[in-house]
Amino acid sequence: MGTELPAEARAQVFVVMAAYNEAACLEAVVGEVRALYPHVVVVDDGSSDDTFAAACRSASYALRHAVNRGQGAALQTGIDFALREGAGFIVTFDADGQHRVEDISGLVEPILTGECDITLGSRFLGGHVDMPRLRRLVLRGAVLFTRMVSQVRLTDAHNGFRGFSRRAAARVNITLDRMAHASELIDQIRHSGFPYREVPVQIRYTEYSLAKGQSARGAFRIVFDYLMRRLVE
């Protein structure tokens, strides 16, 4: 890991970011990714600030949701678009700068070598993690919740850093618009039968990304959205 992918492989990677009111740091994050990966798709999820203008200045492709539809919806838009543009690999990356560009190659490599079709970034696989205690507790809860309802054993259930082969991305269809898409996605990954594995990634917990991240209250909303889908549909 940490080895750089050959340029022709990188040219097939589409890095998809969903951005909601991220104007402050979007350009820096996109610029960092784009220095290595030529295809960066930013989906502005109906932000009320200048996120879309920042996306147009920095990203290779900027898409805009006319109204806010939630992170799950924005990621699916980016994935649909990337597939249309002929992406060979798709990596979802958080726009708030909590993911590291160096970790993208680790997510793509197992797919490139044919080892699996889906890679899931895990902040708990890679040894020491510096994070606030409440955040850790909520994430542990998410892992347990996923084990219970999806019967998938993961070390990190709600990490937005993921890699997909083209065929796996084409199969994914996120219907839960808000944050519960992470649980939904894991269900779909299990049902799709595509081989997947977790890959250690590091998360940069900055003041900014913590403020933008999920609160403990958000966790209840995730559980509600997810369970209601199972109940109603």
Add this chain to the structure above:
Amino acid sequence: MNPSLFQIIALCGLAVLVVVTVLGTVRGSIGRRDAVLWLSIWIAAGVAIAWPKLTAKIARLLGIGRGTDLVLYCAVVIMLVGFLMVYARLRQLRRELTLVVRHVAIENAFRAKPPTAPSEPNTTVAATPDPPRNG
């Protein structure tokens, strides 16, 4: 027996609702099927108010203490079912809205000028027109 004040007011109110529903149906602002549903609700309510002993009889038949309890239980169940139906419809609408928003976003995707040479990113910025704002 003399009707109570409550019975008079409630029955008058229901009569108005029946008239409004019938007029709405004739004018076409209420669908036939909806009209049947509403009218049966108004009539059932009217019967229960005019002859309170009737609900008490049915309640006793079902082993429920009072007629008002029977009405209350029915109302709660109907409202819960109604809530779930509205919620399912709301979800469907949100889903459809997302699909429309996605379609528009993909059709109007903004592309930076390819290929972008990493050494001169500033030219791309200069060439970027003002992004369309549709919010």
